[in-house]
Amino acid sequence: QAHLVESGGGLVQTGGSLRLSCVGSGITLNLHSIGWFRQVPGQGREGIGCLSSSSDGSLKYSVLMGSRVAISRDTARNTVYLEMNNLKPEDTGVYFCARDVGPLCRSFRSSEYDLWGQGTQVTVSS
Numbered sequence: 095q096a097h098l099v100e101s102g103g104g105l106v107q108t109g110g111s112l113r114l115s116c117v118g119s120g121i122t123l124n125l126h127s128i129g130w131f132r133q134v135p136g137q138g139r140e141g142i143g144c145l146s147s148s149s150d151g152s153l154k155y156s157v158l159m160g161s162r163v164a165i166s167r168d169t170a171r172n173t174v175y176l177e178m179n180n181l182k183p184e185d186t187g188v189y190f191c192a193r194d195v196g197p198l199c200r201s202f203r204s205s206e207y208d209l210w211g212q213g214t215q216v217t218v219s220s
Contacts, residue, residue, distance in 0.1 A: 096121035096209055098128075098191050103214030106181055114176040114214060116191030121209070124148040124167060127194035128174045129207055132158065134187040141202020144194065145174060154199040159185070181218045188213040 098121070102114040116128060129144035143155040145165045153165055164177040174191060192207035200206060 096193075098193065098209055098211035100189060100191055100211040100214040103189060103216045105217045105219060107219050108182060110181050110218070111177070111179045112181065112216060114178070114189055114191075114216075116174045116176070116211060118172045121193070123172050123174055124169045125197075127197060127199045128165075128167075129192050129194055129199065129202065130163075130165060130174075130176045131190045131192060131202070131204070131207075132185070132187045133190065133213070139190060139204050142176065142189075144199030144202070146199045147197045150198055152199065156202055178216075181216075183218045183220045186216060186218050188215050 097119040099117045106112055125147055127146045130142040131139040133139045140158050141156045142159050143165045146152045162180050166175045190213045191211050193209040195208050
């Protein structure tokens, strides 16, 4: 059974950085497109970025966090990372990784992702 497990969240001050990890279990991540999402209380999940499967390798970022984030993959560790810099209090939320149903990142609609991790909490203090 496939699972995604996020880690690396925590408490950070404004302007700080965090690197989140998404580890695959029962799934080979480089064969899939993996997206990162954020959810704040009372709102739906918003897309941050997506890394297409290794057959393509393209990256797609939304305007949500823009150039403050970078997504990368470590095939040997079966892990996809989300590096976040210059964090702001409004970045506080639960961060999820998810598998796109297709081999290429197409959009950030939640319905196009069929496997989700449990999320990791990021809190940015002012």
